[in-house]
Amino acid sequence: MSNCLNVKKRTIFLYMLPGIFWYSFIILIPICLAVYYGMYDWSGGISMTFTGLDNYIEVLKDPVFIQSLKNNIFLTVVCLIGQIGIAFALAMMLNGRHIRFKGLHRTVSYFPAVLSAVVIGFIWSMIYDYNYGLINTFLEAIGKSELTQAWLNNKNLVLLLAALPLIWQYIGYYLIIIMSALSSVDPQIFEMAEIDGATGFKRAIHITLPLIKNSLIVCVTLCIAGNMKIFDHIYVMTQGGPGAASSVMAMYAYKTSFLSFKMGYGSAMSIVILIICLVLVGASQGLMQYFTREKEGRA
Amino acid sequence: MKRKTKFTAVLLAGIMLLSACGSSGNDSEGNEAKNDSGNTDELVVSHYFLEEERESDTVADSYLAMVEKWQEDNPDITLTQQTMSQSDYSTKIQAQAAVNELPDVFMVKGSWIDNFVENDTMAPMNAYLEADENSDKFREGVFDAATRDGNIYGMPNQLSITSIVYYNEELWKLAGYDVFPDNFEDIKKAAEKFNEQGISAIALGNSEKWPAESCILSTLGDRYTGSDWTNSIIDADGEAKFTDDNFVKALEELQSLATAGVFNPDFNTITETQAVEYYGQGKAATVISGHWGVASISAFADEAVLGNTKVAILPAADGGQADSISGGSGWYFAVNKNLSGDKLEKAMDFCLQTTGYDMNVYGAENHGIIGAAMVDVDKSQFPQLTQDFITLVDEVTFTPVYDLLMDGAVIETMNTGLQDLLNDSVSAQDLAAQIQAEQDKVQK
Numbered sequence: 001m002s003n004c005l006n007v008k009k010r011t012i013f014l015y016m017l018p019g020i021f022w023y024s025f026i027i028l029i030p031i032c033l034a035v036y037y038g039m040y041d042w043s044g045g046i047s048m049t050f051t052g053l054d055n056y057i058e059v060l061k062d063p064v065f066i067q068s069l070k071n072n073i074f075l076t077v078v079c080l081i082g083q084i085g086i087a088f089a090l091a092m093m094l095n096g097r098h099i100r101f102k103g104l105h106r107t108v109s110y111f112p113a114v115l116s117a118v119v120i121g122f123i124w125s126m127i128y129d130y131n132y133g134l135i136n137t138f139l140e141a142i143g144k145s146e147l148t149q150a151w152l153n154n155k156n157l158v159l160l161l162a163a164l165p166l167i168w169q170y171i172g173y174y175l176i177i178i179m180s181a182l183s184s185v186d187p188q189i190f191e192m193a194e195i196d197g198a199t200g201f202k203r204a205i206h207i208t209l210p211l212i213k214n215s216l217i218v219c220v221t222l223c224i225a226g227n228m229k230i231f232d233h234i235y236v237m238t239q240g241g242p243g244a245a246s247s248v249m250a251m252y253a254y255k256t257s258f259l260s261f262k263m264g265y266g267s268a269m270s271i272v273i274l275i276i277c278l279v280l281v282g283a284s285q286g287l288m289q290y291f292t293r294e295k296e297g298r299a
Numbered sequence: 300m301k302r303k304t305k306f307t308a309v310l311l312a313g314i315m316l317l318s319a320c321g322s323s324g325n326d327s328e329g330n331e332a333k334n335d336s337g338n339t340d341e342l343v344v345s346h347y348f349l350e351e352e353r354e355s356d357t358v359a360d361s362y363l364a365m366v367e368k369w370q371e372d373n374p375d376i377t378l379t380q381q382t383m384s385q386s387d388y389s390t391k392i393q394a395q396a397a398v399n400e401l402p403d404v405f406m407v408k409g410s411w412i413d414n415f416v417e418n419d420t421m422a423p424m425n426a427y428l429e430a431d432e433n434s435d436k437f438r439e440g441v442f443d444a445a446t447r448d449g450n451i452y453g454m455p456n457q458l459s460i461t462s463i464v465y466y467n468e469e470l471w472k473l474a475g476y477d478v479f480p481d482n483f484e485d486i487k488k489a490a491e492k493f494n495e496q497g498i499s500a501i502a503l504g505n506s507e508k509w510p511a512e513s514c515i516l517s518t519l520g521d522r523y524t525g526s527d528w529t530n531s532i533i534d535a536d537g538e539a540k541f542t543d544d545n546f547v548k549a550l551e552e553l554q555s556l557a558t559a560g561v562f563n564p565d566f567n568t569i570t571e572t573q574a575v576e577y578y579g580q581g582k583a584a585t586v587i588s589g590h591w592g593v594a595s596i597s598a599f600a601d602e603a604v605l606g607n608t609k610v611a612i613l614p615a616a617d618g619g620q621a622d623s624i625s626g627g628s629g630w631y632f633a634v635n636k637n638l639s640g641d642k643l644e645k646a647m648d649f650c651l652q653t654t655g656y657d658m659n660v661y662g663a664e665n666h667g668i669i670g671a672a673m674v675d676v677d678k679s680q681f682p683q684l685t686q687d688f689i690t691l692v693d694e695v696t697f698t699p700v701y702d703l704l705m706d707g708a709v710i711e712t713m714n715t716g717l718q719d720l721l722n723d724s725v726s727a728q729d730l731a732a733q734i735q736a737e738q739d740k741v742q743k
Binding site for chain 1: 309
């Protein structure tokens with residue numbers, strides 16, 4: 001047994017080597033290449049013209065890119081509240097003493113997360129359909145047919161409507177993570193809190209939340225990273241439309257590269273997206289660490 | 300305990316290593332097969348004519364029939380066809396071009412020719428065309444989009460006619476018009492009557508963004524600007540601008556059609572095929588589609604609707620003439636520059652036989668297709684709709700289709716902006732300025 005702890009550093013390094021090799025091949029090298037291609041005016045063939053940092057500066061001034069960035073941030077905020085918020089509330093409910101068939105609830109909640117984004121996109125496109133969709137049919141059935149519209153053609157609502165499937169799909173995913181975090185908490189703490197008179201909402205905010213903060217930081221990071229690179233759902237449902245109202249950064253980079261044949265510009269855009277995501281994730285982690293560190297100080 | 304853990308760790312590390320080696324091994328094998336230009340027993344061709352669509356796509360049927368015939372004539376050559384939908388094809392071929400892994404024979408769009416020629420990916424066909432006896436039977440100008448510096452790089456595959464008005468004679472008669480109106484005001488007035496009945500005047504399916512531009516604006520724009528303007532834009536010589544008054548007026552007219560309720564309310568959320576289905580089910584009085592509309596309507600529409608379908612062209616602009624529609628050869632078959640010797644001969648032969656004069660004859664005789672080559676054919680054997688279509692097309696001249704020939708980035712901006720224009724969320728002037736900004740980047 002003691003030999004297990006005395007593993008040589010070289011052995012550790014050798015075991016990790018395949019993973020590092022794989023990672024650099026798949027992720028690091030393409031990123032370096034993208035930085036390189038971003039400095040050229042390249043339309044996808046053999047001829048390339050060096051333009052330095054022009055592409056990068058142009059990306060930051062591109063109005064469609066700015067709109068896409070705003071859309072991504074909007075989606076991230078909505079999903080943070082929707083996915084993690086609802087998952088947390090559900091987890092609290094499912095953790096109660098009186099709930100039966102917890103396993104079934106978990107499985108059913110998680111089910112949408114295993115569906116492909118294209119399937120989800122199609123299902124919800126049908127729900128939003130003008131002629132046969134659930135929403136319009138329901139509105140007509142309750143006599144409010146003047147409210148029917150082509151939902152995905154509404155510039156103001158389209159992003160919110162595109163966020164609904166996202167929220168619906170991934171609640172189960174975060175539910176699992178939070179439930180496992182909750183199960184690691186000593187139930188005696190909850191019993192003591194109940195004796196002291198803290199129940200329901202107060203218990204959730206002041207006792208549960210701080211105890212599972214590490215898992216929550218993980219959830220928030222996953223949520224932000226995932227929503228910054230969202231592509232499939234938007235592509236299937238609206239293709240970024242109408243106009244650029246639901247355009248997201250990954251989709252815009254794809255369109256620029258493959259439909260407008262500006263590969264150099266698209267590469268520069270991808271690198272800018274990467275930097276923005278890293279900054280956002282880093283900032284969110286830093287903020288959460290800061291807030292939780294303060295509480296520890298007081299305790 | 301200790302040995303088991305060690306064993307598991309080694310196994311996992313080994314699996315990771317193997318998976319890395321395995322996939323890179325496969326890649327190099329694939330590369331070898333593609334770059335082997337000396338192997339004359341194989342030919343790889345890439346196109347978007349799907350076997351499943353032969354029933355409803357007459358061009359697909361004609362082309363695939365020609366391919367089958369060529370395979371019978373050349374049994375010793377293994378022909379591999381890479382087929383996918385047109386939009387997937389557009390993406391894939393660009394990706395393949397970027398890494399110089401194009402198949403032996405592939406389709407190329409007119410607006411990409413500049414790009415492909417710049418990167419030297421296609422073999423010139425001049426010598427082979429001269430040797431072919433039927434080359435002079437092709438219509439004037441069909442090779443133009445694929446010609447650079449006198450070198451012809453592609454065989455025209457089809458004559459894309461993108462702007463035909465298919466209207467339901469019965470429904471328009473009930474609204475008070477014996478034939479499709481010859482001015483836009485009447486269309487808007489009729490739209491009011493149609494909307495009261497719960498149907499749309501014109502079905503539009505613009506979720507993929509190209510129909511509004513390809514089927515409507517290409518012709519409508521020409522009504523206001525004339526073909527000289529369009530050709531100047533395509534040549535990117537800087538004389539014509541999208542911000543010119545004429546083009547802006549065309550955009551405004553298009554916008555006014557949308558705001559007047561001429562189109563179905565969900566026009567930005569359904570596809571072009573769904574719009575044709577709306578028409579076929581009688582939910583719209585008209586649909587503006589291309590040459591593929593003849594086959595789609597014949598295949599999918601209700602009997603009654605099909606019987607009442609007549610063809611027309613978009614009305615004239617105020618005080619203008621209406622005798623042209625957008626059309627031209629947009630898609631070509633090209634041969635990979637990397638081929639040489641026997642394989643090049645075979646590839647060129649494949650091109651000329653499958654998408655040349657013979658295909659036009661097959662298409663004309665069996666389906667009434669109007670192709671890139673002129674074929675004399677007895678019209679009376681075809682259904683009424685096809686006959687009307689041929690008669691109509693013979694009487695008009697063609698103007699360039701925007702998305703077959705203009706720069707890709709310009710078209711992308713135009714298409715995206717048109718969705719907003721039709722929704723009345725951007726003004727015609729602003730949209731014109733946005734498109735011109737993209738065009739400025741293209742100036743040679």
